[in-house]
Amino acid sequence: MVDLMSILLIIPLLGCMFALFARKNDVNAFYVTIFTIVSDMAVLLCLLPNVVRIGGDAVNGWTYQWLMPMNVELSFGADVFSMLLLLGVYLALLIGLVGLLPQQRKSKSLLLSTLYFAWCMTGFLTARDMLSFYIFFAGMVPPLVMSVGNFGNVRKMSSLYVFFALCFVGALMLLTATLVIYRFNHGNIGLLEIALIRMPKYAALVVWIGVCAAFLSRIPIWPLHHWFSLVCGGIKNPLVYIIFNLMPLTGIYGFMRFWQLTVPESAEVFLPIMTTFGVLTMLFAAFIGISHKDFLPKLFSYSAVYYLLFLLVIVLLDTKYAQNIAYSLFIFLIVNATLTVSELWSENACAESKCDYRGILAYMPKLSKVFAFFVLVAVGLPISSMFWNNFVLISALFKENFAAGIGVMTAITLIGMGIMFELFMMRSLPENIDSEVWVEDISDKQTAFFMAIVVLLFLSFFDPLWFVF
Amino acid sequence: MIEGLVYFSPLLIAIIAVLILMFGEHEEDEQYRCFRFSRVMMLISFALAVIFYNKPPITGLSDGSSFALVFELLLYAGGFVLLYLSRRWFAAMHRLAYVFCGCLFMSLLFGYLLISSYNLALTAVSIIMICISNYILLKDSDNQREISFGTRLYLLLTFVCMFMLVGASVLLYHRCGALDYEVLRLYFELNKDSAETFVLATMMILPFLFLLGLAPLHFCVAESLGKATLPVFAYLMLMPITAVWGGFIQLNVSMLTPVLPLFRLFYIAIALASVGIGAVGACSGQNIRKIFGYASVYHFGIAFLTLRRFTPNAINASCVYLFAYLLAMFGICACLFGLKKKGEYLFMLSEFEGAAQKRPYISVMMVIFMFSLLGLPPFIGFLGLFSALNYLALHHHYYQLLYLLTTMLVLGYAYLQIIKVLCFEERKTSFDRVDRGIYTAILLNAVLMAILILQPHYWLEDVKPLLETVLQ
Incomplete structure (x- = not known):
């Protein structure tokens, strides 16, 4: 367990080193990245049975005695929740890598950013103490800024700065909370022990505000949603889009870890405000999604709605439904990544063959099948474990707060209708087929890859952890 | 006598080097010989300084302590780095380096004395000589026919510093009959409430603040940095700072302790003003050296804010911050030495457009140093x-914490501007081939940073007892 956990953290760093020294203008770095991600997934799959056997409790894995005289020991561990999210992140990144166009595969800076981001995500999701949690949370800022700045067509300094500020403010807020905790504990502390620290009310409030603001800065909740859409609008690289879309996951995970630990009684008055903002943003995002004519903004709205659903569940229901959230998020990450890649492929095919975007899937039967399956999973049809788990989460939400439940259900229905309609528009319509137009479909290898993921999702309907032996 | 001469030998080597470099007759084709000579002399001086680290270089006027050793080592490290990097600049620009190397040794010599000084006269002389060597370098880096306004201002402020330090020394000698720190400390202890004491202490502190480039005396240094040549820029960012910082701590801890409560608010104001002005100033420029000049004002502001109590923890925290700054700034200087077009080293931000496409390693490392x-x-x-x-x-x-975090966002804008130009813009012109030595310097810096981040106790814990000797 200890060794596997350290290997899990070291592999992405090694990958970074190999990718850095790979030949320029070649696909070596691309294969190194794929190999690194797959290797880490293999290690993760070796770790999972141990974690599942122990159950919901966190398993302490590896500690690094960083600064012993200053009482700073970085500890890493795992539970089912974090392991599933990590697996979801790796799969999403792998899908993004497969979705890269041949020219994009030669970009070393993108691949380096991806590996570095994967390392930070691994550290963040396995961190078991405050300082390492902060280090990896803030450590994500450089790869996010570099990849979005480089490949997100953020040419305006103002948009780039808004994105940077968004990430950086979050990091600084968490730093403030860390410093206050450090001040009262005289050293580093495990995440689960934070609730045991005795601190004055004002200090507890500062910690709560810092932690909340840090995680909210990563979630597209009002008024931050506009900044998110501003940046994501220009991203045309599937991998960068997926990395950008993983940002809210860090916020959700942060809330999951901290919510029950840090909320002081005095801060509970903010709870209804947060719920209202969450539901209103969900409805707003759903309406925006419907009004857009392109699939990518709809997908962004879809992911915003679902991330907010998970946030509301955590805020209103504590961590009682952690397992369900983990299962649902795992499928959600994969579906989101696949839809992003499929959409960008079809957009690229349109641009190359100069045909109409409407009905493009009629010329690409293989992609059409993949696309249709994932859209159906996304809207919540009973073909993956997402159906069961969302059912459990939404019904619990209804039970806790009926008005919020109505709002959430409306938003989910609206955005589901929106992407279903988009699928209908993009799929084969006989009158659209032009025999003179030739569009290159996805390759057999890519089809096989996505079919494997289809199988993974479908089997999860019967047992969400069927791949754990 | 012989014993004293032996302990003085590190400085004697530096004096010989200064005399040969500044006043010897040199031919134009001796470029490499100048650097080779400087390196050898510095190496000998360094070796002697390490051997006699616990002995005072001038008996009665200075003292050899572990605290001084830490700063002396940093000073020598800065000197070696500058010699290593600048050689390339002078070779590329076909300019003679004797004045530069001479001033480097002069700064090393008086920096060394300043750090280990226990006498106000020696401190005053050291400060004045460092100011003069800075001025000579700035003048040398200006166009030969025209001396810039910033350089003239620097000279004026050097005179003001000289006046204040000499004035304070004469007055204190008149009052106490000696200029040893211990005697003066007693004087300050007995007269800590008088206005004259306050004025005298202020006269001693202000020259240090000027050399550190802290607000409101920052404008001259930041302006000069914007126009200085790359070796002079690197010198001003790395060398005098180290010596002055060490000397300033020594002065406050050994002599000004009784009057420190009077200056606490003043120090806070200076530090906060430096942080604010540094962050805002860095955002407003298009000249990359000026941006880093203002950024250094910001970073010194933070170090100063931490230092102001002069307790062991305060000294340790500020020195840790300073070491991290020096390491990152050395990396940035090395990167700037690696980026040039048609033989010209770059000044303006727009000239760096798309550097990452042509020089990816240097650009990435520069970005890492800025994030650091x-x-x-x-x-x-x-x-x-x-x-x-x-x-x-x-x-x-x-509140100060909140202020620092807010200004950090402002400074982030300045660095982001540089990152955008370096990495996100399209390349318009080509960049010259980079010397392998530059890559070596950057790689060494990166390796050092990696070691120190993985095993931070080397500089966070092991250095702490050495720094605390200043309080004994």
């Missing part, structure tokens, strides 16, 4: 920043 300066983990600057901010949090300075 911003204190983002897992880079080394994080430990420096965490150390400084943790110190403020421990002493309940929450």
Whole structure:
């Protein structure tokens, strides 16, 4: 367990080193990245049975005695929740890598950013103490800024700065909370022990505000949603889009870890405000999604709605439904990544063959099948474990707060209708087929890859952890 | 006599080097010989300084302590780095380096004396000589026919510093009959409430603040940095700072302790003003050296804010922050030495457009150094920043903490501007081939940073007892 956990953290760093020294203008770095991600997934799959056997409790894995005289020991561990999210992140990144166009595969800076981001995500999701949690949370800022700045067509300094500020403010807020905790504990502390620290009310409030603001800065909740859409609008690289879309996951995970630990009684008055903002943003995002004519903004709205659903569940229901959230998020990450890649492929095919975007899937039967399956999973049809788990989460939400439940259900229905309609528009319509137009479909290898993921999702309907032996 | 001469030998070597370099007759084709000679002399001086680290270089006027040794080592490291990097610049620009190397030795010599000084006269002479060597370098880096306004201003402020230090020394000698720190400390202890004491202490502190480039005396240094040549820029960012910082701590701890409470508010104001002006100033420029000049004002402001109590923890926290700054700034200087077009080293931000496409390694490292300066983990600057901010949090300075974090966002804009130009813009012109030595310097810096971030106790814990000797 200890060794596997350290290997899990070291592999992405090694990958970074190999990718850095790979030949320029070649696909070596691309294969190194794929190999690194797959290797880490293999290690993760070796770790999972141990974690599942122990159950919901966190398993302490590896500690690094960083600064012993200053009482700073970085500890890493795992539970089912974090392991599933990590697996979801790796799969999403792998899908993004497969979705890269041949020219994009030669970009070393993108691949380096991806590996570095994967390392930070691994550290963040396995961190078991405050300082390492902060280090990896803030450590994500450089790869996010570099990849979005480089490949997100953020040419305006103002948009780039808004994105940077968004990430950086979050990091600084968490730093403030860390410093206050450090001040009262005289050293580093495990995440689960934070609730045991005795601190004055004002200090507890500062910690709560810092932690909340840090995680909210990563979630597209009002008024931050506009900044998110501003940046994501220009991203045309599937991998960068997926990395950008993983940002809210860090916020959700942060809330999951901290919510029950840090909320002081005095801060509970903010709870209804947060719920209202969450539901209103969900409805707003759903309406925006419907009004857009392109699939990518709809997908962004879809992911915003679902991330907010998970946030509301955590805020209103504590961590009682952690397992369900983990299962649902795992499928959600994969579906989101696949839809992003499929959409960008079809957009690229349109641009190359100069045909109409409407009905493009009629010329690409293989992609059409993949696309249709994932859209159906996304809207919540009973073909993956997402159906069961969302059912459990939404019904619990209804039970806790009926008005919020109505709002959430409306938003989910609206955005589901929106992407279903988009699928209908993009799929084969006989009158659209032009025999003179030739569009290159996805390759057999890519089809096989996505079919494997289809199988993974479908089997999860019967047992969400069927791949754990 | 012989014993004293032996202990003085590191400085004697530096004096010989200064005399030969500044006043010897040189031919134009002796470029490499000048650097080789400087390197050898510096190496000998360094070896002697390490051997006699616990002996005073001038008996009765100075003292050899572990604290002084730490700063002396940094001073020598800065000197070696500058010699290594500048050689390339002077070779590329076909300019003679004797004045530069001479001033480097002069700064090393008086920096060494300043750090180990226990006598106000020696401190005053050291400060004045460092100011003069800075001025000579700035004048040398200006166009030969025209001396810039910044350089003239620097000379004027050097005279003011000279006047203040000499004035304070004469007055204190008149009052106490000696200029040893211990005697003067007693004088300050007995007269700590008088206005004259306050004025005398201020006259001693201001020259240090000027040399550190802290607000409101920053404008001259920042302006000069914007126009200085690259070797002079690197010199001003690395060398005098180290010596002056060491000397300033020594002065406050050994002599001004009784009057420090009177200056606490003044120090806070200076530090906060430096942080604010540094962050805003860095955003307003298009000249990359000026941007880093203002950024250094910001970073010194943070170090100063942490230092102001002069307790062991304060000294340790500020020194940790300073070491992290020096390491990152050395990396940035090395990167700037690696980026040139048609033989010209670049000044303006627009000239760096698309550098990442042609020089990816240098650009990436420069970005990493800037993220490190911003204190983002897992880079080394994080430990420096965490150390400084943790110190403020421990002493309940929450408003100052909030102010620092807010200004950090402003400084982030300045660095982001550079990152955008370096990495996100399209390349318009080509960049010259980079010397392998530059890559070596950057790689060494990166390896050092990696070691120190993985094993931070080397500089966070092991150095602490050495720094605390200044309080004994």
